Each structure stands twice: as structure tokens, then as C-alpha cells.
Amino acid sequence: MSAVPTPPPTAALSTEAASPSAAGGRASKSSFGAESTMSLLVESLKDRLLFAVPKKGRLMEKTLELLAGADIKYNRAHRLDVALVQNHPIALVFLPAADIPRFVALGSVALGITGQDVIAESTHAEQITELLPLGFGKCSLQVQVPVTGPIQTLEGLSGGRIATSFEVLAAELFNGKEGVDAKTGKKTKVEYVGGSVEAACALGMADGIVDLVESGDTMRAAGLHAIHTLMKSEAVLITSRTPHPTVTPDLAPLIPLIKSRFAGFLASKKYVYASYNIKRESLPKAMKITPGRRAATVSPLDEEGWVAVSAMIEKKEVAKVMDDLEKSGAEDILIFALDNCRVGV
Missing domain, CATH: 3.40.190.10 (Periplasmic binding protein-like II)
Structure with missing residues (x-):
């Protein structure tokens, strides 16, 4: 992957004045000024993948948490709606959530996060691919x-x-x-x-x-x-079905990378890691309790007739799962929190 380029002087643009919501218009009706500003951004940031994220409202806080969990580091100057990512050739563009489907559909930005309701209302749904449901903003x-x-x-x-x-x-x-x-x-x-x-x-x-x-x-x-x-x-990660020419071969791998990181971070918030020992004869019953996200891992112990089992289980079910495992004969039941993971998407 190419090195992170030096930020061009035109990168610090604000879409504040150009956005319909700032001008008092309807957020779902993007103004010509906003599109012109976006065109300037695309032209001046050719060496970066443009990623549109909500600038306010019910989706913004969770989106920022998701970016942090994916180790996407950036500094956003006060009142500026473009932030350059420090550790990847990415530029975050902060837009009203209702404008994001339009800019993604037109290929002006490569990725976006917005709600499925906003996509449907925008009339651009047929031009957009939903890459990943994000589980918030439901x-x-x-x-x-x-x-x-x-x-x-x-x-x-x-x-x-x-x-x-x-x-x-x-x-x-x-x-x-x-x-x-x-x-x-x-x-x-x-x-x-x-x-x-x-x-x-x-x-x-x-x-x-x-x-x-x-x-x-x-x-x-x-x-x-x-x-x-x-x-x-709910909130979704989206891209255009017709990628913009600025998504070069060097930048294209960033899209599956971001998707994978998001999926892993979201899984780490949903699941915990369970480990326990159990007699092999009781294993079928235990497998019904902890089938794992894909499948449980079973390893033999030195003690004859015993196995060690590890599996991802939903965080909200932890107490019940531990109770049921104990009833099935499991011992040494341990639960580990996940800071992050990769789950394959």
C-alpha cells in the first residue's frame, strides 16, 4: 500500500456553508454549492480515499466510536468538515447524513456511513451497495x-x-x-x-x-x-456500484480493509470469549449451549476423557450460558472480554 501522502493545502476545506442544512434548506436536497465543493475536494485529494461520515445527529457519535475501534486516526480542525487520516491515505468528509447517499451514488466519495432510511428516501438506492450493517441507529x-x-x-x-x-x-x-x-x-x-x-x-x-x-x-x-x-x-457502510476513477489500485484495498476492521470491532462489542473444561461424554450437550459464532474449538486435555472448549458467545447471554454450562457438568468456566477481533466478512 502506498505511503500516506502529504496533505495538500486545499484539503482543509469546509462544507459548512455549502451544505443544505447549514443554509437552512432541506438536508435531503443537496445544493449545487455542496456538489461544487465536493468536486474540488476530489480534485485536490486524488491520493486519498474519500470517506463520508455523519457530521451530527444520531449516527455521529457511534460512527466516531467505530472509526476509533478501526484505528483510523485523524485530527479535525474546528469547523472544518474534512479531516486527513494520519495512518492511512484516507480523508474523512463530514456531511449531513441525508446528503451522503447522493455523494456516494455519484462516486464523489468512495465510502459513506448513513441510515438505510436516508438511502431509501434519497432515491439513489439502486446506485448504492450496502457493504456492512453496523448495528446502530436502529x-x-x-x-x-x-x-x-x-x-x-x-x-x-x-x-x-x-x-x-x-x-x-x-x-x-x-x-x-x-x-x-x-x-x-x-x-x-x-x-x-x-x-x-x-x-x-x-x-x-x-x-x-x-x-x-x-x-x-x-x-x-x-x-x-x-x-x-x-x-x-440501521446505519450501514455503503459504496457506489460505479466506483469513481479516483479509487486507484493503490486505494482500492482500503475498502475491504475498512469493512473488515469495522466488522471485527462490532463483533468484539457483541461477543465475549468463553473457555471451559468438560467430560467428553457431556460434550454434545455443551455444544448446544456454546455452538460458537461459526463453531467451537475442542481440544483434548491430558486427563483422560476430558476436553477443553472455547467459543465466542453473545455478551448479553453470558450469565445464562455460564449457568447452563455448569448444569451440564462443565468446570473452570472462564469469560474473556474482547478488545477487538477479526471475524471474516
């Missing part, structure tokens, strides 16, 4: 109505008013490709609301809403409940 995009309201079905909302920040997906659900509900022949009015969507019904702006639900606390506090789920979503 939520559901749901149709919600007032609990005590007269409308409690999708059919009841047909021809009514829907408030949402997911205009594309909501319009597809209610009006389809023909622009009207196929069952009722009515056109449902889908109106964009950028924030506090859950208040739209109480304010008389809408008969129902389409919004993301994580814990459901906000929905219930607003007196709403879900009547339909459009999709479930």
Missing part, C-alpha cells in the same frame, strides 16, 4: 395517528394530510406511481415538515404523520401510535 419508519383520533387505518388516511420529513417514501406509500391511492382513487397531501413532526397532528396540520421511531417515547408523549411500518433501518 429505528423504524412508521405511519402514526392520534390514539384517540377517528382515523386508525391507512385506508382512513387516504385523501387526507400527512406531515413528514420523508416525502418520497410517504408519497410512494399513499399515492403510488400513479399519484393517487390505487384503492380509493384519492390523492393524499404529503407535506414536508423538517422537525417536531409529532406535533403536526395536535396542531391541526395533519391527519397522520410518517416519522422515525426508536424507543417510541416521543410518539407516545405526543398521543400517537403506529398503524403501519414502512421499513426498519
